[in-house]
Amino acid sequence: MRYATVIDPTRPHEPRAAVLRDGTWHALGDGDLCTLLASGALAAGSTPPVGAAIEGAVPVNPLPAPTKVVCCGLNYGDHIAETGRERPRFPTLFPKYADTLVGPTDDVVLPAGVEADWEAELAVVVGAPLRRASRDEAAAAVLGYTVANDVSVRDWQRRTLEWFQGKAWDATTPLGPVVVTPDEVDPAAGLTISCRVNGVEVQRDSTATLVFDSVELLAYISTFTVLRPGDVVLTGTPGGIGMTRDPAWYLADGDVVETEVEGIGVLRNTVRLTD
C-alpha cells in the first residue's frame, strides 16, 4: 500500500489522506494522514474504506502534525567514519518538531549565510501506540516508510554540545512523497538511499547497513517516551554530507536537492537562502 497526504485541486485548502490504487490516488476519510491515524481509522495493518479517485492529486507533506519527530544520528558506518567517531553502542537521538517538516517539492528556506547541509534519510512512520515495546511489538506498529532530508544548519549545530538548534529550523526537513507499507518495502533487506545536489550524486548507500534499524529505533525510543500513530522517526544519514568534505560544501541559494529511497520515491526541493 502507498499512502500520502494529497491536495485535491477541487479542495485546495484541505489536504486529504489518500491511498494509491491502479496508479490513481483515492481518498481515505476527510483529514490528512495524521488526522486519520490519530482517530484510529487508519492503523498499521488496516486501511479504512477507500473513497473516490482524486483527479490531479498532488502529494504534500504526508505527516503535517506528528506529536513527535525523533531522529537518529551516526547510524551508517561510513557516516560514523567521516565524523571521526566510533560505532555506537546506543542510538544517538535528537528531536525535530512538526514545524520542522515540509513537503516533497517545497522550497527549503533559510537565512542567507548559514551553513546548510544535506542528510538523506529513510523515515519510519508509527502506526500504533508504542510504550516499552519489544522488537516484535515495534515491528507490528510500523505503518510504513517514507523519505526525509534532515537538512542541517551546521554553524548552529556546532555552536554547542547539543545538535538541536542546528536541526530544528522551521520548515526545513522535506518529507514524503508517500508512505509505503512494510509488505512492499523492506529496509532491512536493503533499499538504495541517495542524495543529489544539482544532479550530482553526493550520497549513496543501502539501508541494510544501518547500525540500528527502524524497528530497533522504535523499540528503544519507546523505553523512555510513548510513540503515537503518525509519529515519525528519521533513521540517520549515510556518508557524503557536505560538512566533512575538504573543502566543506554547503548548499547555495537556488540549489536543487533530490533525496531518494528505492521503492519509495524522490523528494525534490530548492534551497532558498533568503529568509
Next chain:
Amino acid sequence: MRYATVIDPTRPHEPRAAVLRDGTWHALGDGDLCTLLASGALAAGSTPPVGAAIEGAVPVNPLPAPTKVVCCGLNYGDHIAETGRERPRFPTLFPKYADTLVGPTDDVVLPAGVEADWEAELAVVVGAPLRRASRDEAAAAVLGYTVANDVSVRDWQRRTLEWFQGKAWDATTPLGPVVVTPDEVDPAAGLTISCRVNGVEVQRDSTATLVFDSVELLAYISTFTVLRPGDVVLTGTPGGIGMTRDPAWYLADGDVVETEVEGIGVLRNTVRLTD
C-alpha cells in the same frame, strides 16, 4: 497575577485555568491554562473575565499541553564549573515533550536502577507567538514564571553525545505550582532558587546569575522555531547536582525532592524507582 491549572473537587476530571484573588482560586474559562492560551482568551498582559471562586482548588501541572518545551543547559556559572566546561557563547538547548511534564506534587516514577538526578530550574511561560523576536518583543510575550525540576536520567544522558534520551522520560519533570506574572516577580533582579532532597539543601543560587536570561532565551529560540502561547522554556540549573559529587549522589526510591523559586512556590515530589 498568579495563574494555575487546578482541580475543582466538584469536577475532578476537568482541570481548569484559575487566577488567585484574595487567597482563593477563581475560574478563568473552562479549559486548562494551555487551552486558554491557545484560544487567545488569556495572553501576556491580559486576563479574561474572572469567574467564580473554586473551593478546595488544587493546583496541578499548569501547562499540560505545550507544543514545545525547550531547556537550556549550562546556564549558571557554578553549574558550568562543576561540569568542567567553559562559559558558553551560545545557549545549549535541548527539548522535552508535553509528555515529560508532571504536576507539582506528583510522584516521579522511573525504572529501578537508573541514575536519577535533580535539577532545580526557573521556567518561563510564553504568552504570545514569537518568531525572530527582538529582546523587547520577547519580554512583552512573557506570560509569567514557574518552577521546574529537570529530573535527569544520567546513565541514559551519558550514553551518547546528545542528552535528549536522558531528559525526555515521560512524566518525570515536575512543573508548577503557579505561573506568576512579570509585574510580581523579576528573575533578572534575582530570585533565590533551591532544591532539597529529604530536607537537605542540595542547590541554592540566584536567578540573577543566569548567563542567558529568560527573555534572551525566548528571543534566541525564536530565531529558528516559532514559540506559541503555552510553550515553556526551562532556563537551566545551578550548581549542586548529584552526578558531579564525589561520590555521585543519585535519587533513591522514596526520596522527596523539593524545588523552590522565591516568590513563585515549591514543588514537592516523591521519587518512585519502581516503573
